[in-house]
Amino acid sequence: MEEQYFLFLLEVSGIQNFIFSSNNLRVNIGASSLIRAITDEWVNYLLIEKNTNFANHNLNSIELTVKGIETDNLDVEIIYIGGGNALMLFRYEAHIEEFTKALTRKALIEAPGINVAMAHLPFAFDIDNFKDKYSELRKTININKAEQAPPPLIMGLGVSARCSFSGKPAAMVWKDPGGNPQLISREVAAKLAQFSQGKHYLNQLTEGIQKAKNYEFISNFDDFGDKGISSYIAIVHADGNRMGERIKALGESLSFPKDNRKYIQLLRNFSKSSKEAAQKALSQTLTTFLDCIQTENGQQIIRRRQGVKPEYYQSLPKVHIHDHKLPFRPIVFGGDDVTFICDGRLGLAMAKEYLVNYNRQYLEEGLGQPQPAIGRAGIAITPSHYPFSRGYELAEELAGSAKSIGDNGMTQSLDWHFGTNGIIEPLKTIRSRSYKVDGKDIIMRPVSLSDASAYNFSTFEYIVKEFQVGDDWAKRRNKFKALIAKLRKGPDEVSAFLANARLPGLPCAIRLKSKDVEISNKGWAGSECYYFDALEAIDFYIPLED
Incomplete structure (x- = not known):
């Protein structure tokens, strides 16, 4: 038998x-x-x-x-x-x-x-x-x-004290790192008890990265940003594309039940390589991030420095490293998806760097040569004290949006939103109300990392750079707010504004040269607006330059 x-x-x-x-x-x-x-x-x-x-x-x-x-x-x-x-x-x-x-x-x-x-x-x-x-x-x-029935909500009696973090009945008192007593629930106590193990997992990830030994990772939202200048965080959620389809494709050439054991090994190898791909990409992203830290006037900072004239330094966004605490913290990194937070001004560059590193990894699928991992990312930039769960939900939704332009999951892509006003709604609602002109989108995102796209992330980076440090526009930053308003009103308004203010043409990347005249004079080409994304990011984009 x-x-x-x-x-x-x-x-x-x-x-x-x-x-x-x-x-x-x-x-x-x-x-x-x-x-x-x-x-x-x-x-x-x-x-x-x-x-x-x-x-x-x-x-x-x-x-x-x-x-x-x-x-x-x-x-x-x-x-x-x-x-x-x-x-x-x-x-x-x-x-x-x-x-x-x-x-x-x-x-x-x-x-x-x-x-x-x-x-x-x-x-x-x-x-x-x-x-x-x-x-x-x-x-x-x-x-x-x-x-599964949802767990019963036992909110306590009228005399019950509430947990400072969850609102559930408090079960004990916890002293925070500042020595302040906080009432906490059993659930929160269990999570806090695992904090040191979380540091251990992170140390495993950074093992072998020599520069990481000189820093610690931020563990308090208050430590993000520069007081009085910027206090925003970027919540980045990245995931692999077509993972479900790749799993379904495993073992298509096998004969069952004879090859059951071979299929088990295929499944095991794919799971192993998927997990390793995400962790290696995250580790390499951290290495790049550490290489970007520079010392200026005795302070450790990260800012754009390639091709920057001294007169433009003051206007550029920069992130300070305070007390050797890195403004970057991986939160989920034990499987094939990753969630990390960082200073809001580094979110786009860090997400792009992660995807580039992820694409350098290979997944074992048992179909001949291992195939490169392909991913997508969603980046929600929010005030550091905005409800974290809502920010994460938006980042996850943005990652789903990024997949929509990913050539059926075959292209790396990312999408983002600046929730600088602290109001975050479902993505569809935000885009419909705030990012359309006469039914046309004023943004180009989600954006592909592929060179096959006329407007890709490199195009976005080029336009941001020209606005930040290019001679034609870096000295005219006082015109950006008005230009954004004109872009919202359409191409004719942009053209009249540039002419009346005697402004130069808008910067045009090489890959857009076929539309050069129309784009540089009107900001629009047909139904596409090429400049709103860059102008919106002007104070929120710092490239990773080693």
């Missing part, structure tokens, strides 16, 4: 709300660390505690074991793990029941407020198609997640 196993899938759900619901950065960092610990640490711990014989193909380990449950008499085989997800094969269904109870109990005690969805299906190596079973299991767990 064919031996039957059980394919088991675990997914942490409601991750975004769990991580980003607080405006205390330590709480956010601890929450992200707690999500990562559930799969990266708790799974191993509980399997050991239950005295099971298992092979852990942990993606963090240097040497991966090659044992299989069907050949090596294992109780459990971990196929992939990390980023709040785990796929495993169990020999006995009773072990799944024990494991599920233990994990649920641990989550209730050590991670209150988190939801963990689990599902399993029977599987036989010589009969079943693993790829089909895996697809079926994903559908099952999605149904389970949809049917």
